[in-house]
Amino acid sequence: MYLKRNSQTEIYAKISGDYLEVVMLTGGIDVGTNAVKAVILEDGKLLSYYIGNLAKSDEEAGLIAMQRALEKIENRFSMSDIVVVSTGTKGKGVTFAKKFITAPCAISTSAHALYPGARTVLEMGAENTMAIKIREDGSINDMVYNDKCSAGSGLFLDYMAKTANLTLDEMSTVSLSAKTVPTITSTCVIFAEQEVISLVNENRDLSVGDIVAGIYASLAVKVVGLLMQVGIAGEIVFSGGVANNRGFIHSLEERLDVPIITPENPQLMGAFGAALFARDQA
């Protein structure tokens, strides 16, 4: 059971057993290019989350996502009880948030909270790829971004999935059965697609799995290149929607000497980090 101590603050008192605990509710909203993610934390622990589609405006998307996340916990609280921080490519549009932080800030916060020993973070969302070097205290030391060429982004995989007429999951699964990995020489996604089509038509020895492995290798090479620019120190925390792709992770691991750690819900790392940030801010 929860009691509100003061309707002006976001601090709740929770009755558990004979004790009255003060808890703090924070929320994070991450409006990305393809999806909106919302999380609700109670004292930094995940209470609820929601991943949904974008809406007509970023504000609306954020509002709906938070409402859905609240619905999942039977509307135990209302929006005004939560300190909300927003993030993401379009997070600035969420005007009801107390603060907006950049995606790198949010992601480095959550990566550090979950894996205090990690110094390198790789984030691959729908369109943007970034490599972040973080310090012992979780602050950002260096960062490299790719938002100019889709060949190094999750879009490359989406595009190829459409070309191959497979879902992202199907591609991932089939890639693990690859025997040889063909090299795709074109950088541009559009030209790479033509190369793939030629491979399919001209090389009868290659299986679908081989070709998908070739596609992953092409992306992995670019991503590793980005990581090298910030320097790889210790294990890499892999965040963002693309981190759900086992096949691609395998391709990356083959090119790296260090392990790749994937949190349970990699797509939520931005929102999670924003909600953690809210906790430190209040």
Next chain:
Amino acid sequence: MFFAGVDIGSRATKVVILEDDRIISHAIDYSGFESLKSAYKVLDMALDKASIGVDLLDEVVSTGYGRIKLPFASKNISDLSSHAMGVNWHYPQKLTLLDIGGQDIKAIRINERGRLLNFVMNDKCAGGTGRFLEVIADVLGVPVDEAGDLSLGSTKEVSFTSICVLFVKSQAVTFRREGMPVPDILAGVFESVATQCSNLLAKVGYDNKIILTGGVAANVGVAGKLKEKTGVEIVIPENPQLTGALGAAAVARRKYFNGKRG
């Protein structure tokens, strides 16, 4: 005397037929996978229009993407040479031309005789090419040959952060969802194309005008933005898509007369 130039492009095959120093016919067809078949087909179309038979051709020169060997052509010249000569046919002076093709963009500096002085090309990135425009026009539900005119109705500046086909496509979809009018989106896209092209042009330099060729030259939106970006006159030759074929025909003619002299 009859001369023919055959240009096998990445998207279309073009033929131009000259009688002495006049253009008497031309034809164009969208290349399927079989370039040779396409070449024969388009040559027949052009011969038909000129009302002459293939045996009346004194010299045939081919050009184009992939440098396919055509059995009926006595010579094959590079894309660059054919474009340069094609532009030189209408503008016999030292100048810079910008060729925006289906899959690449070239900035070419030539002398008054159509010889190459300098050249720079982007063929690694599909951004700004004809393919790029097709993808964007498609996602906005606009026929690609109407996109240029439509963009002229733009009232508001929109900017794109990248020239990448997929990123621009995604941004365009977002803008559309937010209710931005299509002319504004198109104008923004063409602005990006103009920036991409002007970067290339700066590498070869240009005078008081730039000749625009290639399939995209017909797009008034791109031409307009280019003019704004470079500050110089953008000249579009008649039938810009035929420039390569015309240049090849011009070379055929020159080769024939050089042969006669020798």
